[in-house]
Amino acid sequence: MFVLFIQSSVFSQSRSISGIVYDFITKQPIEFCNVIVLDDKQRGIVTDGKGKFTIEIENVKKIIFHSIGYKTDTLNIKPKQDKYIIHLKPTSIELNDIVITGTTRATRIKENPIAIVAISPKQIETTIESNIVDALVKNAPGLTSVKTGPNISKPFIHGLGYNRVLTLYDGVRQEGQQYGDEHGLEIDDYTIEKAEVIKGPASLLYGSDAIAGVVSLFPSKPINTDRNICGKFTTEYQTNNGLIGNGLQVALNKNKIAFALRGSYRKAKNYKNPVDGLVYLTGYEVTNLSALVGFNASKGFTHINF
Template sequence: TYASPLAEITGKITDAETNSGLPGATVAIPDLRKSAITDENGEFKLKNLPSRGKFLVQISYVGYQAITRVVDFASSEPLNFVLRQSVIEGREVVITGSPSSSDNRKNSTSVATLSREQLQSHPSTNLMDAISRLPGVAQITTGPAISKPVIRGLSYNRVVTLNNGVKQQGQQWGDEHGIEIDQYSADHVEVLRGPASLMYGSDALGGVINILDGLPASEGTLKGEFLTNYATNNGLTGNSLMLQGNENGFIYKIRGTYKNAYSYKTPSEYVPNSGFNESNFQGQIGLNKKWGYAHLDASSFRNNIGFYEPVRNENGQLVDDDGNVFSDSQNKD
């Protein structure tokens, strides 16, 4: 008995009007956690794939409408895809609510997707703060570092939060517990608005927030990323460094993030001891082979937040336990 040969898929991505190749386009197979980038001629190659089976393939390129196709790996013919220019770059692949990737147009549930670019383009202090801009989604917040999801009026243990398929339940309990996920690590977020109890359990009565990491690097590549942001109100600084690679199917990824902020300021005064700092370290190693993939993920998330019960003196100024007025240096400590 001989093992089935490895499948290798080749193809080309072209412009619908000029018929020229599109360099730098992304070809992804979400179910296999594989991706490839087209070369200067718009051509791509995917190796170490199952020799048979039908899988959904997503093709995307900046400034073009993303498309999805179900491809039969048993066919040896090259795959040629044609993309059309579009101001709206729709993401069609939706993983929420189904055991495998599916086309959003064939999904009966109400699903909204936030891409990585959308998450980073809007100023926010945490991940939930960015997601809350979607219609039907809000947040319960008790400070810059704490935000809980609200979907169509339901929150706490009526909304499920997933991070790469793992339930995050810390935000379901105390008022001072937010989503314990690094906002820089999310590649895209899918929000399922409405009951999803059959798939995710009784606590998904309000909906599901599915936070997904990006696909591993293309085979034979090494890439890194550095993100930083700054907010003037509370001096928030956030920095995140990531490195990932893929050597013949052996994938690895590491990320470190640190955020720090002092007390935030209202139009009239600072709110004492409302600052916070946050750190996250995570890593991933795994194999992407013809039989599928196996990934091991580990992360450590720490969040230190300040608490203050407002007390004012006879002049209306905020004071500490000893009756002393907070100074600017204390508020910016």
């Protein structure tokens, strides 16, 4: 009896490929770009300072190129091509909002256990409500309001309100009619540019009436404007109560001296609801006029509101 052994060996073909990775827009080489080989070993290298790379491959059909700030691209390896030019397209990376809050003393972030929510100018302008408090409620989780009619709202944080929630306008405490729910905030809604909501006890920083938190409102200021004079006109109309509102802001910034004049007028009729129909004595008329004088110094902006 004869036994015949046949031994066969299969050797994979290994070859070297190289290339350069460029920015699709600027045409500049991208350094430290990750070049990942799609095989069982998941090998990879990074490009050098000139965007060049050289890597050994074995029976590999695809290579991935990944770099921070760029879209990931996949390269299909051709059998008879050893040099490649790759262009990565830039992409934006959205991060969480960074909130900077001023206090009366230096505070480390890790030592501040209070949650802070920032409401941007775009969020305020695109939120349709009859007053600024209701506009903030839609953009700040944990913030609610107690309403009396269509225009009067009081801020509540985690179920606490009135004298337990401090309201600031440009850093000034707003304490008019804080105890009652039939009087809204005495603030011109059209002048608000951005807002912050501090959710949690802040009595050590703001006083005893900030047990539940703080609602801080910031009006627009004529700081670092590209033009000497600028303005903004706001108008609105609401169908339920026939509200018509107009606001005008004019700012002048020249030779480090800044001036601003703000005015608004809002008038609404009695509103309607599905049960009672027309609700009488709910119409209102509001007129606001304010001014600002300031000085742009190298260390900051000093101003007085009227």
